[in-house]
Amino acid sequence: MNSTHDHDHPHQAVPSDPALRVKALESLLVEKGLVDRAALDLLVDRFEHQVGPRNGARVIARAWTDPAFRKRLLEDAPSAIAELGYTGGQGEHTLVVENGPKVHNLVVCTLCSCYPWTVLGLPPVWYKSAAYRSRAVIDPRGVLREFGTQVDEDVEVRVWDSTAELRYLVLPERPAGTESLSEEELAALVTRDAMVGVTKVAAPGEKP
Amino acid sequence: MNGVHDMGGFEDMGPVTHETDEPVFHAPWEGRIFAINRSLLALRKWNLDAWRHQIELLPAIDYLRLTYYERWLEINEQLAVKHGLIAPDELVAGVPDDPRVPKTSPALTAAVAAGPLGRGIPSANDPAVRPRFQVGEPVRARNINPTGHSRLPRYTRGKAGVVGIDHGVYTFPDTNAHFLGEKRQHVYSVRFSARELWGERASARDSVCLDLFEDYLEHA
Numbered sequence: 001m002n003s004t005h006d007h008d009h010p011h012q013a014v015p016s017d018p019a020l021r022v023k024a025l026e027s028l029l030v031e032k033g034l035v036d037r038a039a040l041d042l043l044v045d046r047f048e049h050q051v052g053p054r055n056g057a058r059v060i061a062r063a064w065t066d067p068a069f070r071k072r073l074l075e076d077a078p079s080a081i082a083e084l085g086y087t088g089g090q091g092e093h094t095l096v097v098e099n100g101p102k103v104h105n106l107v108v109c110t111l112c113s114c115y116p117w118t119v120l121g122l123p124p125v126w127y128k129s130a131a132y133r134s135r136a137v138i139d140p141r142g143v144l145r146e147f148g149t150q151v152d153e154d155v156e157v158r159v160w161d162s163t164a165e166l167r168y169l170v171l172p173e174r175p176a177g178t179e180s181l182s183e184e185e186l187a188a189l190v191t192r193d194a195m196v197g198v199t200k201v202a203a204p205g206e207k208p
Numbered sequence: 209m210n211g212v213h214d215m216g217g218f219e220d221m222g223p224v225t226h227e228t229d230e231p232v233f234h235a236p237w238e239g240r241i242f243a244i245n246r247s248l249l250a251l252r253k254w255n256l257d258a259w260r261h262q263i264e265l266l267p268a269i270d271y272l273r274l275t276y277y278e279r280w281l282e283i284n285e286q287l288a289v290k291h292g293l294i295a296p297d298e299l300v301a302g303v304p305d306d307p308r309v310p311k312t313s314p315a316l317t318a319a320v321a322a323g324p325l326g327r328g329i330p331s332a333n334d335p336a337v338r339p340r341f342q343v344g345e346p347v348r349a350r351n352i353n354p355t356g357h358s359r360l361p362r363y364t365r366g367k368a369g370v371v372g373i374d375h376g377v378y379t380f381p382d383t384n385a386h387f388l389g390e391k392r393q394h395v396y397s398v399r400f401s402a403r404e405l406w407g408e409r410a411s412a413r414d415s416v417c418l419d420l421f422e423d424y425l426e427h428a
C-alpha cells in the first residue's frame with residue numbers, strides 16, 4: 001500500500017460494477033440455499049411480462065363502460081380490481097381517486113417509491129426520481145406542465161403522497177368523442193402516466 | 209430520521225425526465241436484484257419497514273448518486289450481512305466459507321413465487337383498535353423529529369389539516385422498522401391545503417393528502 005495512504009477507512013473489496021456484484025451475490029445466496037434461481041427467473045419474467053399498466057388500463061376502461069363497476073371500484077378498489085383477476089403485491093390496499101371537472105388527482109411517494117404494482121407494474125424511473133418526488137407536492141402544476149398537462153385555475157389539483165401502505169390509482173376522465181369505442185379500444189387509450197395523474201387521456205388521434 | 213430521502217419540497221433536484229417506451233428493467237442485473245430482494249424479504253429476517261430504513265441510512269451523497277436498483281443492491285448486501293445470512297468475507301469471495309455446511313431451503317421457491325403476489329399485509333379491519341380521530345375532524349401533524357424510521361414527512365410537521373378518510377388499522381413503521389413491535393393503530397388520510405403547507409405561492413384551491421399514522425397526529 002502507498003505510504004501516504006494510511007488513513008483507516010474501509011476499502012471496497014467487492015467489484016464496483018453492479019452487474020458483477022449482483023452476479024456474485026446471487027451465486028453466493030444460491031450456493032447457501034437462501035434463494036432459488038428458478039424463483040428469481042419467474043419473478044423477473046412476471047414483472048417484465050405479466051404485471052404492468054395494461055392491467056390498470058383494463059380496470060379504467062371497465063369503469064368507463066360499466067357504472068356499477070365504477071361504483072364498486074371507488075368504494076372497494078381491491079375487490080373490484082380482483083374481479084378482473086389482478087390481486088396481491090402492493091395492491092391489497094389500493095384506493096382509486098377520480099378525476100373530474102373540479103378536481104385533478106396526482107400521485108407521488110415523496111419518501112420512497114410506493115406505487116400500485118398490481119395494476120401498474122413497477123414504477124418508471126421518473127416516478128422514483130428525486131426531481132418528481134420533491135416537486136410534485138410543492139409545485140404540482142409546474143410538474144404537470146412539464147408533462148404537457150394544463151389544469152385550469154378553477155380546478156383543484158389534489159396530490160396524494162403515498163406515505164403508508166395505501167396505494168393510489170387515478171381514474172382519468174374519459175375523453176370526449178369516444179362514445180362509440182369498445183371497452184378494449186378504450187383500454188388502448190389509457191396510459192400509465194394518466195393513471196398516475198401526470199397526464200390526461202387523449203382521444204384517438206389527439207396528441208396526448 | 210431527518211434525511212435526504214424525505215424529499216417533499218426540495219426544488220433543486222433538476223427537471224423530471226421522462227423516457228418513452230421505458231423497459232421495466234434497464235439491464236438484466238436490475239431484474240436479478242429486484243428478484244433477490246423479494247426472495248430475501250420472504251425469509252422474514254427483516255421486514256419492509258426495516259428495509260426502507262436501511263435505504264434511508266445510506267449517506268445522503270450515496271443516496272443521491274446511486275441509481276434506484278444500485279441502492280437495492282447496496283442494502284441487500286448490508287441486510288444479509290447484518291442479519292447473519294452471509295459473512296462479509298463470503299461477500300468478497302462470492303463463495304460460502306464452508307461448502308460442507310448443509311444448505312437451507314429457500315423460503316421463496318418457484319412454486320411459491322408463482323402464486324399470488326401478496327406480501328401479507330394484515331387486514332386493516334380491526335374493531336378492537338379504536339380510532340382517536342373522526343373523519344371531518346381538524347388535526348395537526350405533530351412537530352416531532354424521530355431519530356429512527358418515520359413516515360411523517362418534514363413538510364407536514366406542525367401543519368393543520370382535516371381527516372378525510374379513516375383507512376383502518378396498520379402496523380406502525382416507527383417501531384416495526386426497529387423490531388420494537390407492531391403497535392397497530394389507525395391510519396388516516398389527512399388533507400392539507402397547499403397554502404397551509406407552502407404559503408401564498410401555492411394555489412388556494414390545491415391540496416395535498418397524506419396517509420398518517422395516529423401517533424403522528426394531535427387534535428387541532
